[in-house]
Each structure stands twice: as structure tokens, then as C-alpha cells.
Amino acid sequence: xxxxxxxxxLAMLALTALRIIxxxxxxxxxxxxxxxxxxSALIFINLDAVDVAFTEAAVGAGISTVLMLGTIxxxxxxxxxxxxxxxxxxxxxxxxxxxxxxxxxDMPPFGHADNPVHEHVAPRYIEESPKEIGLPNxxxxxxxxxxxxxxxxxxxxxxxAMIGVLSLLRLRKRDADKNPESGIKAHxxxxxxxxxxxxxxxxxxxxxxxxGDFGPGGGFQAGVIxxxxxxxxxxxxxxxxxxxxxxxxxLRILAVFGVLLYAGVGVYSMAMxxxxxxxxxxxxxxLSGQHYGIILIELGVxxxxxxxxxxxxxxxxxxIERANIQ
Amino acid sequence: MSFIADYYNxxxxxxxxxxxxxxxxxxxxxxxxxxGLNIFQTSVFMLYIxxxxxxxxxxxxxxEGAAQYSNPLPHVLILTAIxxxxxxxxxxxxxxxxxxxxxxxxxxxxxxxxxxxx
Amino acid sequence: xxEQHLAALPIILPxxxxxxxxxxxxxxxxxxxxTLVSALSCIASWQLLMTxxxxxxxxxxLGGWPPPWGIELNVDVTNAFVLxxxxxxxxxxxIYSKDSIEKEIxxxxxxxxxxxxxxxxxGLSGMLITGDAFNLFVFLEISSxxxxxxxxxxxxxxxxxxxxxxxxxxxxxxxxxxxxxxxLYMKTGTLNMADLSTKMAxxxxxxxxNTGLAFIMVGVSLKLALFPLHMWLPAAYTxxxxxxxxxxxxxxxxxxxxxxxxFIFSVFGASHVxxxxxxxxxxxxxxxxxxxxxxxxxxxxxxxxxxxxxxSVAQIGYMVLGISLVSVPGLMSGLIHIFNHALMKGALFMxxxxxxxxxxxVNIEAFKGLGKKMPLTMAAFTIxxxxxxxxxxxxxxxxxxxxxxxxxxxxxxxxxxxxxxxxLLAVVYIGRVLEAAYFQEPPESQGxxxxxxxPWLMLMPMWILVLANIYFGINTGLTVEAATSASQWLFQxxxxxxxxx
Numbered sequence: 001x002x003x004x005x006x007x008x009x010l011a012m013l014a015l016t017a018l019r020i021i022x023x024x025x026x027x028x029x030x031x032x033x034x035x036x037x038x039x040s041a042l043i044f045i046n047l048d049a050v051d052v053a054f055t056e057a058a059v060g061a062g063i064s065t066v067l068m069l070g071t072i073x074x075x076x077x078x079x080x081x082x083x084x085x086x087x088x089x090x091x092x093x094x095x096x097x098x099x100x101x102x103x104x105x106d107m108p109p110f111g112h113a114d115n116p117v118h119e120h121v122a123p124r125y126i127e128e129s130p131k132e133i134g135l136p137n138x139x140x141x142x143x144x145x146x147x148x149x150x151x152x153x154x155x156x157x158x159x160x161a162m163i164g165v166l167s168l169l170r171l172r173k174r175d176a177d178k179n180p181e182s183g184i185k186a187h188x189x190x191x192x193x194x195x196x197x198x199x200x201x202x203x204x205x206x207x208x209x210x211x212g213d214f215g216p217g218g219g220f221q222a223g224v225i226x227x228x229x230x231x232x233x234x235x236x237x238x239x240x241x242x243x244x245x246x247x248x249x250x251l252r253i254l255a256v257f258g259v260l261l262y263a264g265v266g267v268y269s270m271a272m273x274x275x276x277x278x279x280x281x282x283x284x285x286x287l288s289g290q291h292y293g294i295i296l297i298e299l300g301v302x303x304x305x306x307x308x309x310x311x312x313x314x315x316x317x318x319x320i321e322r323a324n325i326q
Numbered sequence: 327m328s329f330i331a332d333y334y335n336x337x338x339x340x341x342x343x344x345x346x347x348x349x350x351x352x353x354x355x356x357x358x359x360x361x362g363l364n365i366f367q368t369s370v371f372m373l374y375i376x377x378x379x380x381x382x383x384x385x386x387x388x389x390e391g392a393a394q395y396s397n398p399l400p401h402v403l404i405l406t407a408i409x410x411x412x413x414x415x416x417x418x419x420x421x422x423x424x425x426x427x428x429x430x431x432x433x434x435x436x437x438x439x440x441x442x443x444x
Numbered sequence: 445x446x447e448q449h450l451a452a453l454p455i456i457l458p459x460x461x462x463x464x465x466x467x468x469x470x471x472x473x474x475x476x477x478x479t480l481v482s483a484l485s486c487i488a489s490w491q492l493l494m495t496x497x498x499x500x501x502x503x504x505x506l507g508g509w510p511p512p513w514g515i516e517l518n519v520d521v522t523n524a525f526v527l528x529x530x531x532x533x534x535x536x537x538x539i540y541s542k543d544s545i546e547k548e549i550x551x552x553x554x555x556x557x558x559x560x561x562x563x564x565x566x567g568l569s570g571m572l573i574t575g576d577a578f579n580l581f582v583f584l585e586i587s588s589x590x591x592x593x594x595x596x597x598x599x600x601x602x603x604x605x606x607x608x609x610x611x612x613x614x615x616x617x618x619x620x621x622x623x624x625x626x627x628l629y630m631k632t633g634t635l636n637m638a639d640l641s642t643k644m645a646x647x648x649x650x651x652x653x654n655t656g657l658a659f660i661m662v663g664v665s666l667k668l669a670l671f672p673l674h675m676w677l678p679a680a681y682t683x684x685x686x687x688x689x690x691x692x693x694x695x696x697x698x699x700x701x702x703x704x705x706x707f708i709f710s711v712f713g714a715s716h717v718x719x720x721x722x723x724x725x726x727x728x729x730x731x732x733x734x735x736x737x738x739x740x741x742x743x744x745x746x747x748x749x750x751x752x753x754x755x756s757v758a759q760i761g762y763m764v765l766g767i768s769l770v771s772v773p774g775l776m777s778g779l780i781h782i783f784n785h786a787l788m789k790g791a792l793f794m795x796x797x798x799x800x801x802x803x804x805x806v807n808i809e810a811f812k813g814l815g816k817k818m819p820l821t822m823a824a825f826t827i828x829x830x831x832x833x834x835x836x837x838x839x840x841x842x843x844x845x846x847x848x849x850x851x852x853x854x855x856x857x858x859x860x861x862x863x864x865x866x867x868l869l870a871v872v873y874i875g876r877v878l879e880a881a882y883f884q885e886p887p888e889s890q891g892x893x894x895x896x897x898x899p900w901l902m903l904m905p906m907w908i909l910v911l912a913n914i915y916f917g918i919n920t921g922l923t924v925e926a927a928t929s930a931s932q933w934l935f936q937x938x939x940x941x942x943x944x945x
Contacts, residue, residue: 003331006335013338013342014338017346018345020345020361020362020365021345026355026358029357030357033361037364044372047376047378048384048385048396049378049385049400051401052371052375052404052405055405055409059411060364060368060408060412063412068357070419071357071422074423074426075356075422075426079354079358079433080355080433080436082352082354083435084354086352089351090352092347092351093351096347097343099659100343100344100655101340102651102655103651103654103655103656103659104333104336104337104652105651106631106651107333107652108630108631109333110331110334111381113381113394115377115630116631117377117378117629118380118397118633120632120643121512121633121634121635122397122398122399122633125398136387137386137387138387138395138398139386139401141398142399142402143405143406146507146509146514147402147514147515148506148507149506149514149515150403150576152459153570153582154409154410154582156462157410157413157586159462159563160413160560160593164416164417165417167556167560167593167596168417168421168593169423170552220405253467256464259463260460260463260464263459267456274508275449275507276452276456277506277508279507305409312416316423350612356608359612363616367619370619370623373623374626377629399635400629403635406578410585413585414589418612421596421607421608421611424596424604425604425605428601429601437605
């Protein structure tokens with residue numbers, strides 16, 4: 001059964017990807033990309049990667065698609081027919097693909113329990129992490145503790161993206177104020193539904209944030225979901241209204257705070273005599289130290305991701321509104 | 327037959343990767359290039375997740391009665407990689423918006439004409 | 445306490461400082477803060493180099509988890525040496541930036557500039573000292589994203605298309621590295637570099653591992669702009685703000701060269717890469733073509749920044765040529781050149797930035813008659829240019845000398861001759877600029893303009909680099925000692941004659 005689902009999903013992915021090559025309508029391209037992302041999320045679930053599926057659905061089908069739609073709203077939705085030859089790209093791709101297929105020939109067979117990936121490093125995560133870290137979700141244990149430095153790096157990557165977007169798309173409060181009539185105020189039904197849904201989205205984000213230790217979820221997914229609530233608010237009620245709730249300046253400070261909270265946990269553990277990010281030193285009992293550490297750094301991740309995703313959306317949205325005014 | 331059953335997953339993933347890669351290097355529209363880049367990366371993520379799978383295993387969340395878990399490490403790596411991917415996408419898209427503003431087009435062949443060559 | 449955490453400081457300091465720099469607000473304050481932090485991490489790097497030279501390699505387990513379960517930082521003489529060059533250049537460029545960016549970057553973006561600079565430094569330091577193959581990818585992306593931001597900050601619209609091209613190429617490169625690392629992980633079950641190397645020794649020749657090697661090499665080559673994957677570099681260097689070009693030209697590609705060295709020697713093992721896969725032949729051919737093709741391209745440019753950018757690609761050729769000789773002296777010459785080239789290109793791009801500061805252009809026309817009007821800047825350009833050519837008593841001579849001797853040691857007369865021929869092309873392209881500056885009169889229209897020297901905050905870092913060029917050209921003690929000890933360490937256990945396969 002698993003095999004059948006896997007095959008059907010992979011076939012659908014291949015069809016979606018192939019269709020994108022030939023489509024000239026960018027709106028359809030972006031929509032197909034969103035479908036591609038959803039389908040891969042389904043594959044990830046089928047392959048037991050629930051956390052990854054969650055993130056892929058929130059990011060690929062969610063944030064990335066929203067940003068792409070925002071971009072084509074500004075740049076136009078049709079691709080002009082290409083002029084250059086497709087021969088060289090095709091040749092490069094065939095050579096690269098052949099190299100990869102050659103590489104697969106010595107790969108360990110798919111799904112076998114005695115593959116090298118399951119033997120050397122991973123068993124400790126599976127067998128010891130419930131005892132060493134005390135959390136049932138092994139992905140959270142590895143992400144936040146064993147490989148916590150990677151996750152700090154990831155938070156810094158998100159922060160860098162904000163710096164990049166802000167430097168490119170100037171985001172000023174007065175741009176939004178110029179156009180107080182933005183949003184879709186004419187649609188009463190949307191407004192009422194949005195008002196009901198938004199609190200639930202925020203509640204769900206909080207659940208995902210704090211339940212990530214036990215089930216799929218964690219700071220990153222929670223940040224994206226919370227940002228989605230505000231994005232919905234901005235879409236329905238207009239940018240100038242959402243600025244009254246959380247302004248761009250405040251978001252910058254939040255993003256900074258999140259990174260500093262994460263790094264601060266590391267520095268504090270150094271001050272307590274451990275290595276950077278060694279949560280064992282955060283409390284008398286190593287196990288509760290790990291707990292405190294993970295809750296704090298997940299919070300840092302969540303805050304930064306929320307602030308950055310929302311800032312990026314603001315930057316795009318105010319750009320669209322500026323384009324609309326002109 | 328078992329050879330195909332053992333490897334079909336990798337081969338399809340390679341095919342998907344190359345489709346994305348082809349879109350990146352062949353498309354002349356910059357938005358489409360970014361879409362291609364995303365497909366390329368998402369397919370690489372599938373390669374990682376495929377290697378973490380254990381047949382008959384369950385998601386790596388401690389549950390009673392589960393004998394075998396899939397490997398959590400690739401999941402962690404890909405969580406990080408997805409985030410890195412969206413960060414790059416955001417910067418790329420804002421570059422495209424600015425390029426449109428400055429050049430009036432987002433087609434590679436068109437703005438190369440408008441620019442004096444480097 | 446500081447002793448114990450020394451290895452982590454070059455990453456943690458700029459990482460924590462970057463977000464703080466964003467909210468400091470005032471441009472002047474942010475500048476002082478960023479410079480101070482960069483100087484502190486430079487001191488830490490110096491300490492690390494001294495410690496590793498006397499006591500050998502250091503390891504630091506992040507989160508207290510022992511490798512391979514946790515992420516490890518590894519500092520040895522090689523990366524401490526490159527780290528010192530990177531953090532020193534970062535500090536000098538930051539000092540230089542204060543006045544330089546006034547003219548080139550919109551005032552509202554100044555704090556973003558300093559933040560992005562610190563993020564870039566974080567990423568580069570992380571790439572150098574991390575001991576984990578996946579963590580390397582994360583830091584690579586931090587430095588890349590920060591670099592894209594820095595390049596796109598320029599006011600010329602062409603910086604946007606240059607950045608976009610750079611972003612697409614860079615992301616393809618990073619994704620290739622990700623694919624390669626995945627293949628290694630698949631066969632070994634580990635991501636720790638030292639552990640990878642032990643595990644991989646058990647395989648004789650494996651198709652998955654070899655493909656992984658190929659993908660990592662192509663990905664890294666894209667990042668270090670090895671010919672013919674250098675197409676993003678000239679545009680990006682030309683259109684970026686001058687201080688950014690000075691920083692990137694002297695650090696980013698060097699770090700990528702180090703990553704290549706690290707993967708070849710510490711992960712795959714020199715005997716596998718060179719004896720089994722014969723990669724040195726590909727590398728040598730590409731390096732020599734890079735030297736000639738790009739030096740030639742440099743001689744026909746009219747924009748001096750583009751000229752120097754092509755020269756950079758050619759100089760990367762010298763570094764890769766050193767690696768491809770597969771010998772302790774060859775690798776040593778490559779490592780010395782990483783350090784020395786940072787000194788020369790840093791000084792050259794700073795001088796060009798100074799010309800832009802006064803003239804508003806970096807076309808070769810703008811240099812006419814500047815020898816009299818901006819004597820200090822042009823003198824700096826001249827000395828650093830002589831160093832690029834490889835004139836004795838400059839740092840450039842030292843690198844070329846060791847490269848030629850290393851080639852001659854293996855009776856590669858042709859290679860040695862080609863290196864010398866490449867220097868002649870450098871004489872042509874540097875000579876064109878010097879001729880305009882010293883032997884041509886400025887055009888009539890500009891004759892009346894009152895051109896003065898640039899502020900001392902721009903001259904000081906430029907001249908520190910120029911003096912360093914002369915110092916390391918005469919006193920080769922530090923560079924040669926560090927590079928020799930590094931390459932001996934990297935070649936440990938490599939025995940070209942009797943590889944059992």
C-alpha cells in the first residue's frame with residue numbers, strides 16, 4: 001500500500017514538474033509549484049518525516065507561493081517566448097543527470113533497516129535521546145540539542161534574509177498610510193470569516209510552538225503559522241490597519257530579540273561552565289536543563305521566524321500597493 | 327525486480343531534480359527561474375528523506391509498541407535546508423521586484439539588451 | 445574561560461553582534477561597534493593561530509555533545525591561518541567603509557550594510573572552522589545571503605542583475621554541495637568530517653562516493669569562481685560597492701579555496717582524489733586556462749574594477765595550480781598565495797574605491813593624471829600592483845617564487861614557464877592603469893576640478909595593506925612557517941609512491 005501511494009505521488013510530481021517547463025502563464029506556474037510542494041509534503045508523510053512535511057506545506061505551499069504571487073502581481077504574468085537555444089541547458093542537465101544515476105548505482109537499497117545511515121550516528125538519537133533529553137519527539141531533540149548549532153545557523157539565515165529584503169524593498173510606514181483604503185473591505189463575508197479564523201490560527205500557532213516537544217511542530221512552523229494569521233489580516237483589512245497592531249520597526253526588534261535569545265542561551269551556558277549551547281548546565285539537573293534550553297531556543301526561533309516572515313510580507317505588500325497607486 | 331524496487335525512488339527523485347535544474351538554466355523569465363530553483367531544492371530534500379526511511383518503521387516520535395523508527399537525522403537536516411531555501415527565495419524575489427522597477431522587464435534576454443555589456 | 449572557548453569566538457562574536465548592529469541606529473555608532481567586534485575576532489584568530497602552531501589542532505564540541513553526534517569545531521594551522529587573513533581583512537575594510545560607503549550606499553541602508561558585513565564574517569568564519577559537512581552548508585548560506593545583500597546595496601542598477609546572476613549560480617553551487625554531502629552521508633552514516641574520512645577509507649572505490657566527490661567539487665568550484673564557472677564574478681565585483689568588493693575579493697573566494705582543500709585532503713584523502721580519480725590533471729588544466737584567459741580578459745577592460753575582477757579569477761588559478769601539483773611545496777605556495785593575494789587585492793580595490801570617492805568613476809579615463817593629484821592612493825595602487833605582478837620584495841614575489849620552485853621540483857618546466865608568462869600579462873594590465881595615472885594628462889574638462897586625497901580613514905587601512913605587502917615580501921617567517929606546517933599536516937599519511945589500491 002505504501003509503495004502504491006509512493007508511486008502515485010511520485011508520478012504526479014513528475015507530471016507537475018514537466019508541465020511547468022512548458023507553461024508560459026506564470027500564475028499557473030506558481031500554482032503548479034504550490035501543488036508540487038503539497039505533493040512533496042505528502043511524500044514526506046509517507047516516508048515518516050512528519051515534521052518536514054509540516055514545514056514544507058507551510059513554507060513551500062504557503063509563504064513561498066504567497067511571495068511568488070506577490071512578485072508576479074508586480075512583474076506581469078506571462079513569460080515571453082524564449083529566444084536562446086535550449087540545446088546547451090539540455091546537454092548540461094543530461095550530463096548531470098547521468099552522473100547522478102551513476103551515483104545511485106552504489107547507493108544502499110531504499111528502506112532497508114541495515115543501511116549505513118541507520119547504523120552509525122542515528123541509533124543514539126533514537127535509543128538515548130528520550131533518556132538524555134527527555135523528549136518523545138526525536139526530531140526536536142536532534143534539532144534543538146544535538147545539532148542546536150545548525151538551528152542557530154538556520155535562525156541567522158532567516159535573519160539574513162530579512163536584511164536582504166529590507167535593503168532591497170524599502171519599507172516605510174508612510175507608504176501604507178498613503179493608501180488607507182487597501183484590503184478587500186467590500187467583502188463582508190470575508191471580513192467576518194477572517195475575524196473568526198484569525199484567533200484560531202494564532203491559538204494553533206501557540207499549540208504548535210509549545211507542543212513541538214511531543215508531536216510534530218516547533219518554533220519554525222509556529223512562527224510561519226502565526227505570521228500567516230497576520231498576513232490574512234493584512235489581506236482583508238489592509239496594510240495600514242495591520243501596521244497599527246505590529247509595525248515594521250517593532251518586527252525588526254522582535255527579529256533581533258529572537259536571534260539574541262537563542263545565542264544568549266548559548267552564552268549563558270558558557271557562563272555556567274559548559275560549552276556553547278550545552279543545556280545540561282542551565283539547571284541543577286541536566287534533564288531539566290535540556291528542557292529549559294529547548295523551550296527557550298524554540299521560542300527564539302519562533303519569534304525570529306514570525307517577525308522575519310511578516311516583515312518580508314510587509315515589504316512585498318507595500319511594494320504592490322505602491323505599484324497600484326502609481 | 328528487487329533491483330528496481332530498491333532504486334526506483336532514487337531514480338524518480340533524480341529525474342525531478344533534473345527537471346528543476348533544467349528550468350533554472352533554460353528559463354529566461356526570472357520568476358520561473360526561481361520556481362525552478364525551488365523545485366530543484368525540494369527534490370534534493372526528497373533524496374535526503376528517502377534515505378532516512380526504514381520500511382515498516384514509524385515517524386521518529388516515541389510511541390508505545392513501535393519497534394522501528396525512521397532515521398530522524400535527515401529530517402532535521404532538511405528542516406534546516408527548507409528554511410534556507412525560503413530565505414534564498416525571498417531575497418531572489420525581492421531582487422526581481424527591484425529589477426522590474428529599474429529595467430521594466432524581468433526577461434533575461436531583454437534586460438541584457440538594455441544594459442551595456444560588462 | 446576565554447581560553448576554553450577560544451575556538452568558538454570567531455563565530456559567536458560576529459553572530460551576536462550582527463543583530464545588535466541592526467538596532468543601534470546611528471551610523472557612526474554602528475560603524476565603531478562593528479569594527480570593534482571584527483577586531484576582537486581578529487585577535488581571537490591570532491591567538492588561535494599561535495595556539496595551533498605550538499600545541500596542534502583544537503576541537504570544540506558544541507552543545508557539549510561529543511562528535512560525531514554533535515557538531516564539532518576544528519581549528520588547525522591551516523584554517524587558523526586563513527581565518528586570520530579573513531578577520532584582519534574584515535577589520536580593515538570596516539575601517540575603510542565609514543567614508544567609502546557615504547558616497548556609494550544610501551544613508552538609510554548604512555546599518556543594514558554593517559549588519560550584513562558582520563553576518564558575512566560569521567558565515568565565512570563558520571565555513572572555515574566547522575568540522576561538520578552539513579554545518580558547512582548552513583554557514584555557506586549565511587555568508588552567501590549576506591553577500592547578495594552587500595552586492596545589491598550599490599546605487600547602480602546593474603548591481604541588481606549582477607546579484608541575481610550571482611544568487612542563481614551560488615544557490616546551484618550550494619545545492620550541488622548538498623547533494624554531494626547527502627551521498628557521503630548515505631554511505632557512511634555520519635556528517636562529521638574527521639569521521640567521514642575514517643569511514644570512507646574502508647571503501648576502495650565506490651560509485652556513490654565518487655559522484656558525491658564530483659558534486660562537491662563542482663559546487664565549491666562555482667563558489668570559488670574556478671574557470672569556467674567564474675561567470676558571476678566579474679559582474680558582481682564590478683557593480684558592488686567598493687568596500688564590498690575589497691572585502692569579497694580578499695576573503696570569500698579564499699574561503700572557498702580552503703573548503704576545496706579541506707574536502708580534498710581531510711575528507712576524501714589526497715591519495716583517493718589524486719591517485720584514484722586523477723583530479724589533479726583537471727584542476728591543473730583549468731587553472732592554467734584561467735590564468736591566461738582571464739589575465740588576457742583583464743588587459744582589454746576599460747573599467748578598472750572589472751579589470752581587477754578578471755585578475756582575481758586568474759589569481760585563483762595560481763592557488764588551484766598550487767594544489768594541483770600534489771606536493772607539500774605546491775600546496776604551501778597555494779596557501780601562501782591565499783594570504784598574500786588577500787593583501788594585494790584588498791589594497792588594490794581600496795585604492796580603486798578611493799578613486800571612485802573623488803572622481804565618481806572607475807573607468808581608466810578617470811585615472812589620467814591622478815599620480816599627481818592623489819599621490820598616496822596611486823602609490824598604494826602601484827605597490828600593490830607590483831605585488832600582483834610578482835616583483836621582488838613584495839608579497840606577490842614570495843607566492844610566485846614558491847609556486848615556481850614547487851613546479852621545478854617535479855620537473856614541470858612548462859608549468860613554471862607558464863606561471864612566469866602569466867606574470868607578463870599582469871604587467872600589461874597593471875601597466876595600463878599606471879600609465880594613465882602617471883604619464884597621461886587629465887582631460888581638459890577635469891583639469892580645473894580640484895581633486896584632493898581621500899580622508900585618512902580610507903588611506904590608513906589601504907596603507908596598512910601596502911606595508912603588509914612589503915613586510916611579508918621581505919620577512920616571510922610567519923607565512924612560510926604557518927603554510928609549511930599546514931601543508932605538512934594536510935599531507936600526513938599521504939605517500940604518493942606506494943599507494944596500495
